[in-house]
Structures are given as structure tokens and as C-alpha cells.
Amino acid sequence: xxxxxxxxxxxxxxxxxxxxxxxxxxxxxxxxxxxxxxxxxxxxxxxxxxxxxxxxxxxxxxxxxxxxxxxxxxxxxxxxxxxxxxxxxxxxxxxxxxxxxxxxxxxxxxxxxxxxxxxxxxxxxxxxxxxxxxxxxxxxxxxxxxxxxxxxxxxxxxxxxxxxxxxxxxxxxxxxxxxxxxxxxxxxxxxxxxxxxxxxxxxxxxxxxxxxxxxxxxxxxxxxxxxxxxxxxxxxxxxxxxxxxxxxxxxxxxxxxxxxxxxxxxxxxxxxxxxxxxxxxxxxxxxxxxxxxxxxxxxxxxxxxxxxxxxxxxxxxxxxxxxxxxxxxxxxxxxxxxxxxxxxxxxxxxxxxxxxxxxxxxxxxxxxxxxxxxxxxxxxxxxxxxxxxxxxxxxxxxxxxxxxxxxxxxxxxxxxxxxxxxxxxxxxxxxxxxxxxxxxxxxxxxxxxxxxxxxxxxxxxxxxxxxxxxxxxxxxxxxxxxxxxxxxxxxxxxxxxxxxxxxxxxxxxxxxxxxxxxxxxxxxxxxxxxxxxxxxxxxxxxxxxxxxxxxxxxxxxxxxxxxxxxxxxxxxxxxxxxxxxxxxxxxxxxxxxxxxxxxxxxxxxxxxxxxxxxxxxxxxxxxxxxxxxxxxxxxxxxxxxxxxxxxxxxxxxxxxxxxxxxxxxxxxxxxxxxxxxxxxxxxxxxxxxxxxxxxxxxxxxxxxxxxxxxxxxxxxxxxxxxxxxxxxxxxxxxxxxxxxxxxxxxxxxxxxxxxxxxxxxxxxxxxxxxxxxxxxxxxxxxxxxxxxxxxxxxxxxxxxxxxxxxxxxxxxxxxxxxxxxxxxxxxxxxxxxxxx
RNA sequence: GCGAGAGUGGCGGAACAGGCAGACGCACCGGAUUUAGGAUCCGGCGGUUUACACCGUGGGGGUUCAAAUCCCCCCUCUCGCACCA
Numbered sequence: 001x002x003x004x005x006x007x008x009x010x011x012x013x014x015x016x017x018x019x020x021x022x023x024x025x026x027x028x029x030x031x032x033x034x035x036x037x038x039x040x041x042x043x044x045x046x047x048x049x050x051x052x053x054x055x056x057x058x059x060x061x062x063x064x065x066x067x068x069x070x071x072x073x074x075x076x077x078x079x080x081x082x083x084x085x086x087x088x089x090x091x092x093x094x095x096x097x098x099x100x101x102x103x104x105x106x107x108x109x110x111x112x113x114x115x116x117x118x119x120x121x122x123x124x125x126x127x128x129x130x131x132x133x134x135x136x137x138x139x140x141x142x143x144x145x146x147x148x149x150x151x152x153x154x155x156x157x158x159x160x161x162x163x164x165x166x167x168x169x170x171x172x173x174x175x176x177x178x179x180x181x182x183x184x185x186x187x188x189x190x191x192x193x194x195x196x197x198x199x200x201x202x203x204x205x206x207x208x209x210x211x212x213x214x215x216x217x218x219x220x221x222x223x224x225x226x227x228x229x230x231x232x233x234x235x236x237x238x239x240x241x242x243x244x245x246x247x248x249x250x251x252x253x254x255x256x257x258x259x260x261x262x263x264x265x266x267x268x269x270x271x272x273x274x275x276x277x278x279x280x281x282x283x284x285x286x287x288x289x290x291x292x293x294x295x296x297x298x299x300x301x302x303x304x305x306x307x308x309x310x311x312x313x314x315x316x317x318x319x320x321x322x323x324x325x326x327x328x329x330x331x332x333x334x335x336x337x338x339x340x341x342x343x344x345x346x347x348x349x350x351x352x353x354x355x356x357x358x359x360x361x362x363x364x365x366x367x368x369x370x371x372x373x374x375x376x377x378x379x380x381x382x383x384x385x386x387x388x389x390x391x392x393x394x395x396x397x398x399x400x401x402x403x404x405x406x407x408x409x410x411x412x413x414x415x416x417x418x419x420x421x422x423x424x425x426x427x428x429x430x431x432x433x434x435x436x437x438x439x440x441x442x443x444x445x446x447x448x449x450x451x452x453x454x455x456x457x458x459x460x461x462x463x464x465x466x467x468x469x470x471x472x473x474x475x476x477x478x479x480x481x482x483x484x485x486x487x488x489x490x491x492x493x494x495x496x497x498x499x500x501x502x503x504x505x506x507x508x509x510x511x512x513x514x515x516x517x518x519x520x521x522x523x524x525x526x527x528x529x530x531x532x533x534x535x536x537x538x539x540x541x542x543x544x545x546x547x548x549x550x551x552x553x554x555x556x557x558x559x560x561x562x563x564x565x566x567x568x569x570x571x572x573x574x575x576x577x578x579x580x581x582x583x584x585x586x587x588x589x590x591x592x593x594x595x596x597x598x599x600x601x602x603x604x605x606x607x608x609x610x611x612x613x614x615x616x617x618x619x620x621x622x623x624x625x626x627x628x629x630x631x632x633x634x635x636x637x638x639x640x641x642x643x644x645x646x647x648x649x650x651x652x653x654x655x656x657x658x659x660x661x662x663x664x665x666x667x668x669x670x671x672x673x674x675x676x677x678x679x680x681x682x683x684x685x686x687x688x689x690x691x692x693x694x695x696x697x698x699x700x701x702x703x704x705x706x707x708x709x710x711x712x713x714x715x716x717x718x719x720x721x722x723x724x725x726x727x728x729x730x731x732x733x734x735x736x737x738x739x740x741x742x743x744x745x746x747x748x749x750x751x752x753x754x755x756x757x758x759x760x761x762x763x764x765x766x767x768x769x770x771x772x773x774x775x776x777x778x779x780x781x782x783x784x785x786x787x788x789x790x791x792x793x794x795x796x797x798x799x800x801x802x803x804x805x806x807x808x809x810x811x812x813x814x815x816x817x818x819x820x821x822x823x824x825x826x827x828x829x830x831x832x833x834x835x836x
Numbered sequence: 837g838c839g840a841g842a843g844u845g846g847c848g849g850a851a852c853a854g855g856c857a858g859a860c861g862c863a864c865c866g867g868a869u870u871u872a873g874g875a876u877c878c879g880g881c882g883g884u885u886u887a888c889a890c891c892g893u894g895g896g897g898g899u900u901c902a903a904a905u906c907c908c909c910c911c912u913c914u915c916g917c918a919c920c921a
Contacts, residue, residue: 215841216840216841217839217840217841217915217916218840218916219840220839220840220916220917221840221915221917223839224838224839224916224917224918225916225917227917227920229920229921231921250921251920251921252921253920253921254921308919331919332919333919333921334919334921335919338921339920339921342921343920344921350921351919352919352921353921355919423920423921425917425920543915543916546915546916547916618848618849618860618861619848619849619861620848620849621849623841624842624849625914626848626849627847627848629847629848629862631847631862631863632847632848632861632862634862635861635862636861638861638875639861641875641876642876645876688852689852692852694852696848696849696850696860696861697849697850697851697859697860699860699861700849700850700859700860700861701859701860702860703859703860703861704859704860707860710877777856778856779855779856780856781855781901781902783901783902784855784900784901784902785902786856789856821901823901824855824902826855829855829856830856830902832855832901832902833901834901834902
């Protein structure tokens with residue numbers, strides 16, 4: 001029985017209830033079919049789903065539903081990245097508890113997801129704020145600590161005065177806190193770090209494994225972020241030692257220019273900066289410069305237009321190879337936290353050094369000779385930064401830059417003055433947060449034993465929930481006696497717990513693996529389950545996570561592998577990555593402050609989940625940003641109504657699929673054959689497009705098939721053969737559409753008498769014979785310009801085609817009086833006649 | 837500046853490997869149906885032109901029988917990185 005009108009709300013709720021009751025999309029770890037692990041980046045439970053979520057999860061859901069129908073054992077889990085700052089902010093603002101706020105949001109967003117009909121494996125749902133989850137993270141931390149992959153160090157940290165927390169360099173955007181956009185200041189603190197730099201080379205090299213599976217630009221971004229450069233380290237001995245320091249070490253990518261050094265520049269923040277000042281007068285000058293540079297630290301220094309400034313310290317170092325005196329300067333363009341905080345000054349071959357030398361009258365010495373010319377160094381207008389032949393470089397004269405630089409580095413090594421070196425831009429990951437709503441770092445401080453890791457059997461170190469957030473937003477943990485006061489795991493005496501919590505990026509660095517056996521209690525993972533499911537076959541999320549999250553997850557995968565948690569052959573967590581574009585409205589990203597948010601719930605209430613899903617997929621290819629359109633979603637709604645009407649109005653004609661399996665004889669006439677052909681073409685096209693994640697064109701192909709069905713119902717008669725052709729095409733349209741609009745398709749499938757669930761039906765296949773045509777339309781060109789078309793029999797050979805083309809009136813009109821020089825025939829497509 | 841990507845009708849976008857540019861949808865126009873509106877169904881819809889024809893995928897060159905697609909130069913936009921030694 002099919003109702004006359006399509007009422008999405010009723011049928012959607014009905015199917016959602018059935019799916020939930022049957023755990024319809026739960027994966028079975030012991031299912032022997034080939035696996036497919038599809039994952040979308042899990043959401044932060046911020047309150048409500050927004051359109052970006054809807055799109056992200058719709059993309060993943062269609063992929064999952066297609067793979068299931070194609071016979072794969074599909075894992076498609078969901079969970080909540082549930083620790084984090086917004087919960088604390090909301091708690092302060094609303095006088096509630098971060099946990100209460102978080103769990104309420106999770107309940108709300110879970111309901112919204114269910115309302116959208118996503119085919120998730122709900123029994124595997126996780127929330128990272130639960131001790132059952134973060135206890136394993138604490139265990140990982142202890143193992144990292146054992147292996148030296150976690151360590152403590154005191155360092156100047158980015159400090160957000162508004163959030164009262166340290167930020168990783170990666171979380172500082174243009175000198176502002178990435179969350180609250182407050183101006184970031186510097187503060188010295190002891191922090192916990194994870195040694196991601198130990199994996200710098202592997203993280204870089206393994207990017208090669210991801211080529212083809214990851215977008216090129218994400219790979220490029222990661223490569224730049226890791227920022228490996230090869231060169232040499234060089235020690236310049238100080239003329240007179242300053243305290244313990246006997247030399248200044250620098251790193252250079254251009255050791256071939258070492259003989260061109262005429263000065264050195266240190267960052268104002270270099271540890272020796274002020275102590276280098278020679279003489280009382282210099283000391284004041286240097287101190288003033290350092291003060292000034294500190295004032296414009298970071299933010300100002302990121303300005304391109306910043307004028308290079310410096311001050312001579314009054315002290316010299318000695319050139320390691322020539323022994324010449326090299327004046328030591330401080331310069332505002334040298335960064336204390338990159339490399340060694342000092343650079344050698346080669347004005348002839350580095351533009352910054354050149355500008356600096358010109359400004360302060362320092363000599364310019366040319367040591368690389370560009371081909372064919374030998375400019376006067378005094379008249380140079382810019383540095384020559386290219387490669388070339390070494391000159392004025394003692395025994396290296398005449399060598400090319402590349403080998404010459406290596407030879408210089410080797411000599412330095414031999415003489416104990418440096419040597420070949422590599423430099424990474426990547427720095428260790430600071431995971432300490434002075435926050436409450438995060439996973440406690442499982443260490444204690446004991447007056448007798450010092451720093452003591454918590455014992456693994458004492459995990460989890462549970463985050464206490466009976467706390468009250470103060471108005472200032474500062475962590476209540478240090479003031480929570482019951483948490484802080486504890487027993488030393490080593491001596492049993494009184495001790496204090498670490499009150500810093502972990503960066504929430506730690507939770508999201510391994511959650512994809514936890515899903516493989518999410519309810520396991522005695523260990524984080526089951527080895528068999530890991531081997532079965534990992535790596536994730538397709539990972540879908542926003543490109544804004546291209547660096548941080550994805551790099552950390554890659555690092556964790558390698559580290560957990562080396563710690564024995566992951567199989568030894570697993571090096572990369574995500575085989576394929578799809579970065580979806582943003583949903584814009586009125587040309588801008590949707591945001592509350594801009595007042596251009598479209599609420600998914602409102603849209604679902606108005607049009608139904610199927611329409612919302614369909615529009616999100618139809619409006620643009622997944623990687624591209626798309627513009628929300630109120631008129632556009634009307635179009636999607638109209639289409640689904642049209643599909644419904646086709647089945648409602650043709651219910652007499654439509655047979656269940658089982659009754660329409662048939663031979664070719666059914667295609668009794670041209671119209672039936674044509675519909676059958678379009679059916680098979682649609683199967684081919686949608687299949688190809690689904691494989692390429694081109695959901696927009698897949699939907700377009702289904703629309704074409706539905707349009708063909710509408711036309712066919714006028715043309716086809718009531719013979720059993722014609723009914724079978726019509727019914728088969730209609731069933732196929734439903735099947736192809738079902739991943740995108742599962743509720744309506746499932747309903748119509750059932751209502752038109754099919755057995756079983758459409759979600760469990762096999763993905764249709766197509767036959768080449770059915771897509772063939774009797775006649776083909778061939779384009780006719782004269783000198784590359786379209787002049788007409790020609791209907792020919794499908795079997796026509798080249799000679800026949802050529803002859804037919806040459807005699808076609810449309811062609812003759814343009815070749816009359818000309819000599820035919822050449823005829824190009826592309827079988828079944830076109831004939832181009834070259835005449836002149 | 838470096839790296840990556842993009843530029844096609846009024847709009848979102850098609851065209852997978854050089855082969856009929858504009859699939860599909862939105863908007864718009866016409867027709868049918870309707871008391872009317874809406875909904876629906878059918879048809880039209882790049883520009884110039886009465887027509888023949890010509891022009892047309894950011895701009896300019898090139899390769900080719902044939903270019904949105906390949907090559908060179910330039911412009912614009914988006915994203916990422918950026919005084920990186």
C-alpha cells in the first residue's frame with residue numbers, strides 16, 4: 001500500500017526506530033567478508049549539529065551504505081571528542097558542570113544524528129571523557145615516559161591570558177589564541193612534551209605511502225610543517241669565552257657560502273645575547289635593543305614590512321676555517337626558537353643578510369660565482385642566492401655549490417667544528433594543559449622520590465567530578481585536595497598529583513583504533529580486531545585538520561606500533577583521506593556571529609532527512625565548498641516527491657523485483673529497450689561515481705533515470721514484458737538512490753512488495769549488451785568545426801562511416817569546391833574531414 | 837615570496853584518457869491542467885543574428901585534423917606556510 005502523498009517525517013521515524021531496535025548497522029568482528037572501515041572525524045559535542053556536520057556525515061554514510069550493498073563487512077562507527085575548553089567556558093557561563101554540559105550535548109547531537117538516518121554502529125559509540133576511554137591513554141603516556149617519548153622541560157610557552165592556559169605554537173594563529181583570539185603572551189613553565197620529533201624522518205618519508213590516497217595539498221602541508229632541511233652545523237669559536245660558552249653554533253643550508261661570512265647575527269632572545277656585550281657602553285646599547293625587540297616579539301616580527309634592525313655587541317667570534325674575526329650582531333630578524341637562534345651572515349648570497357649588511361655598512365664578500373659573470377661586490381644590488389661555482393674559498397675554489405657544500409661540512413666534521421646536519425621545523429608536542437576538563441596526566445610528585453609515574457594497575461587516574469568551576473575559568477584541580485593529595489606509588493608516602501591535563505588532541509590521536517573493539521575493558525585493543533580493521537580505508541573530515549590532528553594521529557600510530565600496541569606492519573592510520581569543503585551561506589562560513597546559520601533540525605523538520613542529505617551531496621562535489629541555497633533544497637525535495645509519485649501512481653504496473661528477472665526478450669519494443677538501456681547506463685554511471693565519491697553526478701544520473709521512467713510510462717504498454725522492464729528500472733532507481741535517501745527508498749521498496757531490506761540488497765550490476773545501441777549519432781566535422789550529425793548503424797565500419805560522412809549534405813555544403821585531404825574517423829563518435 | 841588548488845551560462849555545477857561544451861538541478865520563459873493561486877505534467881533556455889553563419893570555457897600565444905582538457909607566458913581568487921638561516 002503506497003500512500004498518495006509523500007510524508008517524510010512519518011516514514012523516516014519509522015525506519016529510524018527499526019534500525020535502532022535491530023542495531024541494523026553494527027559490524028561483526030568475526031564476519032569473514034572483505035572489510036571496509038569508513039570513518040568521519042568525530043565531532044566535538046558543542047551543542048547542536050551544524051550543516052558542516054550534516055554534510056560530513058552524509059558523505060561518510062553514503063560511502064558506508066554503498067560498500068555494504070557491495071558486499072563488504074563495513075565498520076562505520078561514531079563517538080565524541082568530548083574533552084575540551086568549550087565545556088569549561090559553558091560551565092562558567094551557565095553555572096553548570098562541564099560533564100553535565102557535555103553529556104547533555106552528546107544526548108542532543110546523538111538524537112539529531114539518529115534523526116538524519118546515519119547508519120552508525122551505535123554499540124561502538126565512545127566518548128573520550130569517560131574513564132573507560134582515557135584510562136588507556138594514561139597507560140600510553142606511562143609507556144611513552146618509559147621509552148623517553150614523554151618528557152618534561154621548562155620553556156617559554158605561549159600563554160593565553162584569557163584561557164589561562166599554555167598553547168602549542170600550532171594553536172597560535174597570527175599571535176592570537178586559536179580558540180578565543182586573545183593576544184598571546186610568553187610565560188616560562190614546566191610542561192610535558194611528547195617527542196614527535198623522534199619520528200620526524202618517518203613522518204616525512206611515509207608521506208610517500210599516502211600519495212594517491214591523500215589530497216596532494218594535505219601531503220604538501222604536512223611536508224612543509226615538518227620542514228626538514230639539510231645543511232651543516234658550524235661552530236664559530238668566541239674570541240674570548242663568555243662564561244661557559246666557548247663558541248656560537250649555527251645551522252646553515254648553504255655551507256658552500258661559509259667563506260662569505262662577514263658577520264654573525266643572534267636573536268635578541270639568544271641565551272648569550274646580553275652577556276656578549278663588550279664594555280659598559282655596549283651593554284646599555286645591547287640591553288636597550290633586546291628590550292625593544294622583546295616588545296615586538298612574535299606578532300610584530302611576523303610583519304613582512306618589518307625593517308631589519310640590529311646592534312653590534314662589541315664582541316667577535318673567529319671564522320672556523322680562516323680564523324678571521326667575525327663581528328657578532330644581534331638582529332630582530334633572527335628567531336630565538338628556530339634552529340640555534342643564531343645565523344651566519346653571508347650578505348653576498350642571502351637577501352636578508354644583504355639588506356642588513358648594506359644598512360650597517362658591513363663588507364660583502366662574493367664566494368659563489370654565477371655562470372658567466374663576476375659582479376663587483378660593492379655594486380651588487382641584491383644577493384645572488386642561486387647555486388654556482390665557489391670562489392674566494394681557499395682549497396674549495398672551483399667546486400660546485402652542491403658537492404662543495406658537502407666537502408665544507410666534511411672538513412668541519414674532521415676538525416671538530418661542526419659537520420653535516422639536518423634541521424626540522426617540527427617541534428615536540430606540548431601536551432600539558434592547565435585545564436580541568438581533560439584527561440589527568442598520571443604522575444605524582446613525592447618529596448622523597450621526586451617525579452613518580454603512577455602504577456599502571458592504579459589506572460585510571462579519575463578526573464574528579466565533584467568540583468565547581470570558578471568564575472575565572474581557572475582549573476579547579478590544584479585546589480581539589482582529594483585529588484591532589486595521594487600516596488607515592490614508589491614509597492607509599494604522601495605525594496601530590498600532577499594537576500595538568502592532556503591536550504585533547506591526544507584523545508583524537510588513537511580513537512580510530514579503539515572503535516575496532518570499543519567495549520574491551522582489560523586492554524585498549526584486541527590484536528585480532530586491529531588486524532582486521534586497520535588501517536581506516538577512508539577518513540573524511542575538514543581540511544582544517546590537515547596538519548595538527550592528522551600529524552598527531554600518524555605519530556601515535558607509529559609510536560603505538562613501536563610500543564607493541566599496534567601490529568608491526570601498521571605505519572599509517574588512514575589509507576585514504578577525503579577533505580570535504582565548507583558549507584557557506586551568503587558567501588561566508590556559517591557562524592552565529594554572522595547570523596547566517598542554517599539550522600539542520602529546522603531543515604529536517606521542514607523537508608525530511610532524505611532531502612537534507614540529498615541536497616548536501618547534490619549541491620557540489622565533496623571536496624569543494626558549497627553555497628547553501630533555499631531554492632536548491634526545494635529542488636531536492638521536489639525530486640523525492642517525484643520519485644514517490646512515480647511509485648504511487650504506477651503501483652499497478654510495478655512488480656516486485658523477483659517477478660521481473662527476465663531475458664532480453666522482454667525488451668519487446670524500442671521504447672522498452674531504451675528504458676532498459678538507460679537503466680543499465682545509470683547503474684554503470686552511479687557505480688563509477690560512487691567509487692570516486694562524486695555524489696553530485698551520481699544523483700544526477702539517478703534523476704535522469706527517473707526522468708526516463710516518467711517518459712516511459714506514457715510510452716510503454718501493459719504487456720508482461722514491458723511491465724517487467726518498467727518495474728526493473730524503477731527498482732534499480734530506488735536501489736541506486738537508497739544510499740543517499742535511505743528512508744524513502746526503503747519505504748517504497750517495502751511498499752512495492754519487495755522481500756527483505758533494501759539496505760541489505762545487493763548493489764546492481766550492469767551488462768554491456770543492455771547498454772548497446774542499434775544506431776549511433778556521429779558528429780560530422782569539417783576542418784574541426786561541427787557541421788552536422790549522422791545516424792549510423794552500430795556496426796558500421798570506418799570505411800562506411802567515411803563514405804556516409806562525405807556524402808552527407810551538411811558536409812558537402814562545406815566541402816564543395818575544396819579538395820578532401822584527410823578524413824579522421826573516431827569510431828562511434830565523430831568524423832572530421834580536413835579539406836582545403 | 838614559496839607550496840597547493842581553482843577560474844566554464846543569470847546561479848550551483850557536468851564533460852573519467854584531447855573527440856558534438858553546458859549533463860543534472862536552480863532561476864527564468866512558454867504550453868497543458870486548474871474557478872484562482874499553488875502543486876503537477878510537457879517544452880524552451882550561452883551570446884550575436886530574420887536566416888545562413890559567426891563568437892564562446894579568466895587573458896595572450898603554441899601543439900594538434902580536433903583543446904575547457906596538453907605546453908609556454910600573464911591576470912584573478914581560495915587555502916596553507918612564511919625574516920626557516
